[in-house]
Amino acid sequence: MARHRIARVASAAGLLALSAGHALGQTITVTTADDIVDFGGGQTFADLPGPDGLVSLSEAGIASDNTPGVQTIAFHVPQGQWQYQWLYPGRAVVFCFGGLTTSQPVIVDGTTQTDFTGDTNPSGAEVVIWNGAYIANNIGGAVRGLDSTQFQLIGGSGNLVQGNSNCGINIYESTANLIGGSNPAEGNIGGGTVQIIQSRDNVIVGNTLDRIRIVRWSGNVLSTNNRIGGPTPGERNRIVGMGSWNSQGSAGGFAIEIFDAQDTIIENNQIGTTSDGMSVGHLAALSGIYFDGEHHNTTIRNNTIAGVLSEQRPPHTSWYRVGYAIQISGAGSGVFITGNKFGFDANGDPLLGSTNAILTVNQASPVSNIVIGGPAPGEANEIAGQLGAAIVVAGGFQGVRISSNSIYDNAGLGIDLVTSGFQYGVTPNDAGDPDSGGNGLQNFPVLNSASTSATGTLIEGTFNSNSNALFKIECFASPSPDSSGHGEGALYLGSMLATTNFSGNASFSALLPTQAPAGWYVAATATREASGSTSEFSECVAVQSGGLCPADFNADGFVNGDDYDAFATLFDSADPGADFNHDGFVNGDDYDAFAEAFDAGC
Numbered sequence: 001m002a003r004h005r006i007a008r009v010a011s012a013a014g015l016l017a018l019s020a021g022h023a024l025g026q027t028i029t030v031t032t033a034d035d036i037v038d039f040g041g042g043q044t045f046a047d048l049p050g051p052d053g054l055v056s057l058s059e060a061g062i063a064s065d066n067t068p069g070v071q072t073i074a075f076h077v078p079q080g081q082w083q084y085q086w087l088y089p090g091r092a093v094v095f096c097f098g099g100l101t102t103s104q105p106v107i108v109d110g111t112t113q114t115d116f117t118g119d120t121n122p123s124g125a126e127v128v129i130w131n132g133a134y135i136a137n138n139i140g141g142a143v144r145g146l147d148s149t150q151f152q153l154i155g156g157s158g159n160l161v162q163g164n165s166n167c168g169i170n171i172y173e174s175t176a177n178l179i180g181g182s183n184p185a186e187g188n189i190g191g192g193t194v195q196i197i198q199s200r201d202n203v204i205v206g207n208t209l210d211r212i213r214i215v216r217w218s219g220n221v222l223s224t225n226n227r228i229g230g231p232t233p234g235e236r237n238r239i240v241g242m243g244s245w246n247s248q249g250s251a252g253g254f255a256i257e258i259f260d261a262q263d264t265i266i267e268n269n270q271i272g273t274t275s276d277g278m279s280v281g282h283l284a285a286l287s288g289i290y291f292d293g294e295h296h297n298t299t300i301r302n303n304t305i306a307g308v309l310s311e312q313r314p315p316h317t318s319w320y321r322v323g324y325a326i327q328i329s330g331a332g333s334g335v336f337i338t339g340n341k342f343g344f345d346a347n348g349d350p351l352l353g354s355t356n357a358i359l360t361v362n363q364a365s366p367v368s369n370i371v372i373g374g375p376a377p378g379e380a381n382e383i384a385g386q387l388g389a390a391i392v393v394a395g396g397f398q399g400v401r402i403s404s405n406s407i408y409d410n411a412g413l414g415i416d417l418v419t420s421g422f423q424y425g426v427t428p429n430d431a432g433d434p435d436s437g438g439n440g441l442q443n444f445p446v447l448n449s450a451s452t453s454a455t456g457t458l459i460e461g462t463f464n465s466n467s468n469a470l471f472k473i474e475c476f477a478s479p480s481p482d483s484s485g486h487g488e489g490a491l492y493l494g495s496m497l498a499t500t501n502f503s504g505n506a507s508f509s510a511l512l513p514t515q516a517p518a519g520w521y522v523a524a525t526a527t528r529e530a531s532g533s534t535s536e537f538s539e540c541v542a543v544q545s546g547g548l549c550p551a552d553f554n555a556d557g558f559v560n561g562d563d564y565d566a567f568a569t570l571f572d573s574a575d576p577g578a579d580f581n582h583d584g585f586v587n588g589d590d591y592d593a594f595a596e597a598f599d600a601g602c
Contacts, residue, residue, distance in 0.1 A: 025069025028060045029112070033081040035095040042066060057096040057129065061106075070105040070141060074112035075127050079120075090121035091128050091147055099131040105138050105156070110145025111163060121147065124165030124190050138174075147190075153177060165190040172197045173221075180207040182234030191240065200224040205235035208275050210242040210282070211253070215293075216260030222294065223261040229269040229303070237269045238277075241285030241308065249317040251310035253282060254290040259330070262296040266303060272325065272354075273307035277346030283311040287327040288354070291367070297334040300326065302378075304341045306352035309387075321387075323354040329361035333368045339378045343385035350385030350409060357383045357410075360438070362396040369532070370397070373405040380404045380492060389416035389424070390488070393438035400439055401532040402525065404495075407488045408478055414488035415525070415536045417441050426486050427536060432504050433465040439533035442526060444486075445473055445508070450522035451544040455602060457493050457516040458550065460509040461538075463526060467504040472497055472527045477516035477543065487523040487537025491516065497583050498526075510581075511550045511597075518545035549602035550580070551594065559601055567594050 026045045032054040039050030039059055045067040049055050057073070064071040077092040084093045092113055100108070110127035120126055125147040133151035135143065142160040143151060150168040153159055157175040163185055169192065171177055179194055179202065180187040187206035188194075195213045196202050198221040204212060205227075214223045229237050243253010255271045258264055272288040273281050288308040289300060308323040325342050328335055343353035358372060372391060373380050383390040383405060389412035393400045407414040417427055417438040429443040447461040459475050473496050476489025494512030516522060521540035527533065553563035570578035571591060580590040580597075 025064075025067055025071040027072040027074050028063055029055060029074040029076050030057050030060050030094060031055050031076050031078075033077050033083065033092060033094050035097050037062065039063075045071065057094045057100055061096070061100050061102050064106045065102055065104045070107060072107040072109055073100075074109050076116040077113060077127075079117055088128050088148060091124075091126050092117075093128045093130055095130045096133075097131065100129055100133040100135070100151075102134075102138070103136045105141045106135065107142045108133065108135070108144070108146070109142070110147070112145070114145065124148075125163065132168075161188065162186045164188045164192075167192045169194045170197060171195065171199045171202055174199045174202070176201040177203075179204045180237070182206050182230070182232055191242075193242070196223050196226050198223055200226065202226045203230075204228045204237060205230050206237065208238045208240075210240055211255055211257070212237075212239060213257045214259065214261040214264055215257065222296075223264075225263045226261070227265045227267070228256065229265075229267040231268055231302070235268060238275045239269055239271050240274060240281035241272055241288065242282050243284030243286065243310070245284055245313055249313035249315055251284040251286050251312060251322075253285040253310070254287040255281070255285060255308070256289045258289065258291045258295050258298055259293040260295065261293075261298070262332075264295070264298045266298070266300045268302045269304075271303055271305045271308075272323075273304075273345070273352060277304070277306075280307040280309050280352065286310045286323055288323075288325040289327070291326075291328045291335070292330040295330055295332040295335075295367070298336070300335070300337045300340060302339040304344060305357075306341075306343050306345060306354075308354045309352075321355075324359040325354045325357045327359050327361060328367055328370065329363050331363060331365040331367065335367060335370045337370075337372045337381060338374055340381045342381065342383040342390075344382075353385030353387055353410070355386065355388045356390065356392050356412075357381075357386050358391045360392065360394045360397045360400065362394045366394070366396040366398075368399055370400045371403075371532070372401065373403045375404045375495070380406060382406045383414075384409045386410040386412065388412040390414050392416045392418060392424075394418050395420045395422065395437045397438050398440060399532040400534060401527060402534040403472075403474060403527065404492050406490055406492065407476075408490035410488065413482065413484060413486065413536060415534065417536050426484050429464065431464060432467070439535070440528075440531070442528060442533045442535040444535040444538040445524040445526050447522060447524055447538055447541045449544065450475075450477075450516065450541050452516050452518055453511075453545075453549070453602070455515075455600075456511045456513045457522070457543065458509070458511045459493070459496075459522065459524070461507070461524065463498055463500065463506045463508065464504050465500055465526065465528070467500055467502050470497060470499050470529045471506070472529055473508055473524055474527070475512055475522055475524045476537070477514075477520045477522050478540070479517075479520055481521045481523075481540040482537070485539050487540070489523055489525075489537060491520075493522070496581075497529075509550075516543045518543050549597075551597035551600070551602055553594070559598065564598060 041047040138156035241255035342357035419437040496510040
């Protein structure tokens with residue numbers, strides 16, 4: 001198709017750079033679709049063509065391997081030889097028994113067929129290699145302009161895989177390859193699967209695909225330091241998802257699979273929807289991003305994950321829908337989920353939610369160090385429109401830190417910690433917090449009041465959990481409470497620290513910097529700082545207008561010397577009541593904070 005001619009120009013500089021150390025060789029042009037080998041001699045470029053006057057793909061592969069330098073295999077197959085047009089209309093199907101097999105650096109350039117016969121397949125490339133291609137030890141080569149072809153890059157490094165359509169792309173024990181590109185026409189389109197198998201330092205950007213798998217097949221080699229997507233618009237992949245139904249009618253597919261991998265980055269992709277971002281992608285895709293096996297240090301940031309809602313079918317299911325934007329199972333450590341949008345279509349409406357945005361699944365050794373959101377700019381996730389709970393922490397998972405996110409308009413809880421007995425829904429607090437389950441069934445705060453003023457939102461409450469421990473209390477506001485009365489949390493207001501005493505009790509009061517509208521509802525979570533385990537949302541309280549003033553230390557309705565004396569008395573004795581900034585310590589920072597509020601008159 002015409003788009004590939006652009007790719008040839010755009011990739012030229014990259015090919016020259018990647019081919020450093022390898023002399024650029026000749027162009028070997030395939031002129032027949034038939035699989036014939038009739039040339040002799042050293043079977044190099046100089047020996048082509050054979051007696052029939054034609055060059056087959058098998059001959060091109062043999063000559064490429066036997067000729068020094070990086071050869072280019074081009075295609076000029078006359079349309080009169082094109083077979084299987086009922087299956088591959090507008091494409092040259094080139095036959096090669098056992099598939100094209102090379103073991104020396106090579107450039108396979110199907111875009112040359114487009115130059116020869118024109119754009120006969122407007123929706124994709126013009127060359128199909130029957131039985132696929134097996135390209136080994138390729139260094140600084142390329143594969144581009146192929147359609148409906150399964151091919152493998154085995155070993156080697158620094159190759160370009162660009163401008164292909166409907167292809168299965170397998171990268172096996174190969175390093176630093178670029179699959180797609182950020183410039184027009186460099187991406188691989190039309191679906192297909194990219195598999196990164198026991199390989200490292202590969203980049204997958206600018207493609208429209210069915211699925212991506214980062215996996216290990218055997219041995220102890222993890223796929224390492226691979227990147228899916230990137231920060232710029234041109235690097236965004238659109239990954240629809242794919243799968244199938246088993247004999248029971250259960251769906252079992254995904255868009256991205258992380259299985260035995262480490263240091264993977266998934267950034268700025270559109271995952272789970274049709275390529276236009278407006279509908280459910282694949283009806284058999286159960287998960288958007290699916291974790292299994294052993295995995296470490298996976299970063300998932302700034303993606304839109306939506307439309308993951310598989311259709312379960314008879315005989316043993318009844319057409320119900322289920323799906324998970326991110327499903328975390330397997331073993332390992334480090335899943336960092338920040339800046340993503342869950343459940344939103346391309347118009348920004350939360351109409352494409354899944355059953356859950358983030359689901360953890362119990363295994364013998366659950367994944368540790370899972371972080372969802374964060375206080376730094378751009379780290380918060382936005383989760384809306386889910387058909388169940390937004391985030392589900394299974395009974396075996398501990399240390400799942402959930403921070404600063406915007407979670408709203410979900411049918412279930414914003415955060416659901418599952419008990420060891422697999423009970424879902426709001427988990428009541430218990431004195432001293434000795435129970436077990438997801439995140440240790442961390443107790444949530446109890447809010448006494450929330451009032452808004454021109455300077456922010458004053459939150460007051462109490463908390464009970466493990467004794468002598470430091471907790472971070474985060475507060476959120478929403479236009480209306482969840483049907484359970486607990487949460488959710490659309491607007492992040494801020495946080496404060498609270499330290500429990502010997503009995504496990506703490507009280508807290510702080511003026512948070514974000515103003516909650518009067519009539520909204522405030523809920524809070526508690527995170528134990530030592531473990532990172534975050535609670536469910538607390539029960540909501542309504543926001544009152546004209547809130548209390550922090551500098552009115554004795555709460556008599558006035559700010560005057562009596563407040564100063566009351567604060568100073570507690571401060572001089574290091575009483576915890578003088579911890580004005582709620583950081584767990586009584587020191588000069590509290591004095592300065594009180595003085596600033598006092599001088600401001602509130």
